[in-house]
Amino acid sequence: MNAQKNKSDNRARSKETKLPAIILFGTDALALPVLRALYDAGYPVKLVVTKPDEPAGRHQTLTAPPIKQLAKELGLPVWQPKKYDTIEPLKETNAELYILVAYGKLLPNEVLALPSLGVVNVHPSLLPLYRGPSPVQTALLNGEKETGVTIMLLDKGMDSGPILAQVRVLIEEQEKSPELSERLFDAGAKLLIKTLPDYISGALAPKPQDESRATYCSIIKRENGLIDWHKSAREIYNQFRAFTPWPGVFTFFTLNGKKTRIKLLEISAQQKNLNVTAGTIITHNKLHPIDIACSQGFIQIHRLQLEGGKPLTDEEFLNGFGGKLSLKLDKI
Numbered sequence: 001m002n003a004q005k006n007k008s009d010n011r012a013r014s015k016e017t018k019l020p021a022i023i024l025f026g027t028d029a030l031a032l033p034v035l036r037a038l039y040d041a042g043y044p045v046k047l048v049v050t051k052p053d054e055p056a057g058r059h060q061t062l063t064a065p066p067i068k069q070l071a072k073e074l075g076l077p078v079w080q081p082k083k084y085d086t087i088e089p090l091k092e093t094n095a096e097l098y099i100l101v102a103y104g105k106l107l108p109n110e111v112l113a114l115p116s117l118g119v120v121n122v123h124p125s126l127l128p129l130y131r132g133p134s135p136v137q138t139a140l141l142n143g144e145k146e147t148g149v150t151i152m153l154l155d156k157g158m159d160s161g162p163i164l165a166q167v168r169v170l171i172e173e174q175e176k177s178p179e180l181s182e183r184l185f186d187a188g189a190k191l192l193i194k195t196l197p198d199y200i201s202g203a204l205a206p207k208p209q210d211e212s213r214a215t216y217c218s219i220i221k222r223e224n225g226l227i228d229w230h231k232s233a234r235e236i237y238n239q240f241r242a243f244t245p246w247p248g249v250f251t252f253f254t255l256n257g258k259k260t261r262i263k264l265l266e267i268s269a270q271q272k273n274l275n276v277t278a279g280t281i282i283t284h285n286k287l288h289p290i291d292i293a294c295s296q297g298f299i300q301i302h303r304l305q306l307e308g309g310k311p312l313t314d315e316e317f318l319n320g321f322g323g324k325l326s327l328k329l330d331k332i
Contacts, residue, residue: 020096020117020200025049028102029066030181033189034122036070038099041193045076046093051104052080084108097200099192100154102185112154117200119154122188124181126166127152128214131159136181138217139171140242143234146170147180149188151195153206158216162206165195176244222247227264229279229329233297237269251329255321265311266303274298279329288314292329 022043024035027050038045048071056063064072071078079089087110097117100107112119125135126148132138139147148168155161167187171180198204225247227236240249250263274282274293282291282298290301305311312320 019043021046021093023047023049023090023093023095023098023115024067025098025100025103025105025107026067027051027065027104030102030185031067032070033186034099034101034192035067035074037189037193039074039076043196045074046095047089048076048078049090049103050078050080052082084111087111087114090114101188107154109156112156120164120192120196120199121152121154121159121161122185122192123150123152123159124148124184124188126150126168127159127163128209128211130215130217132217132219134217134220136184137177137220137242140175140177140180141238143238144171147184149184149191151188151192160209160211160214162208164199164204164206165191167191174241176241178245220247225249225263227251229292230295233269233271233294233299236294236299237267240264240267253329261307263305263307264301264303265305266301268300268302269297270300271297281329288318290314290318 019042022038022045024031024038024045024047026035026048035045035048048067050065050067050071053062053064053068055061065080068078068080081089084107090111091114096115098107098111098115098119099122100119101122107119123135124147125131125139127150129135130138130147136147146168148166150166151164152159153161153164169180169184169187195204199206220243225239225243227239227249229236229251231239236249243249248263248265249267250261253260253262270291273296274280274291276282276293278293278295280293282293283289290304292299292301302314303311304314304317
């Protein structure tokens with residue numbers, strides 16, 4: 001009931017105030033709450049720009065990005081450029097404000113220069129901390145207790161533009177990347193709708209970032225999921241939280257004398273020290289869960305997957321392979 005009232009109030013306000021025409025750039029499902037919030041608030045979204053449809057799933061079926069599917073439901077036009085060899089579709093809208101969220105591509109300078117009100121970005125960190133492509137994963141990897149969302153104006157740098165608004169978000173103890181990302185972009189959608197009226201009216205002045213506090217994060221690669229058992233159990237658990245579902249975390253067991261890659265699907269971290277060399281398998285031969293010593297504490301493995309195999313519980317794995325395991329993980 002309250003949600004319906006808020007939508008009605010937002011639309012009523014939109015009739016009283018001249019709202020600028022908007023183009024939204026987004027691809028990932030994380031952009032959905034932003035598009036929905038803009039639409040419900042009565043903003044005239046003239047165009048949704050997203051990446052081209054891509055093959056997905058086992059049968060590689062050509063699949064539309066999530067934001068395209070929502071745009072079609074809302075009756076909004078969609079443009080899916082592979083590259084910006086033309087920007088006429090953008091010029092034709094005469095949009096005064098662009099909003100970019102979870103788009104997955106960089107906008108060329110000629111696009112950044114088009115809208116009179118600039119390009120507003122929803123970024124999932126408390127800038128200038130964690131500039132770059134993996135702020136959520138890096139915050140989890142580093143064991144941060146809190147992060148947040150920044151509404152900012154894009155410039156030619158990497159997430160270096162002036163800030164319009166921020167909100168802090170506490171990170172839950174066992175929260176993984178997908179859950180935290182969803183919460184951050186939900187918070188970002190609410191903050192954006194709260195911030196835009198003052199920015200559009202000129203009542204809110206963008207604030208330059210403090211360059212002395214800037215930190216950066218990089219593109220995640222598959223090899224980032226490889227576990228180093230010489231790290232602490234907490235560090236490895238943070239790695240698991242950060243890199244679930246992709247690239248996941250993995251290690252190598254020796255089975256029947258053969259080095260075998262195994263992905264860890266569900267683990268927990270224990271703080272007790274086992275007083276054995278890091279990488280030693282403590283439980284095996286059908287005793288579960290699987291405990292592996294770290295430099296501090298140990299990791300318990302509850303679900304795992306052999307390369308090319310199906311997901312297994314620790315008990316299923318040990319029933320089939322426990323007697324064939326070496327007592328020490330392969331050195332890395």
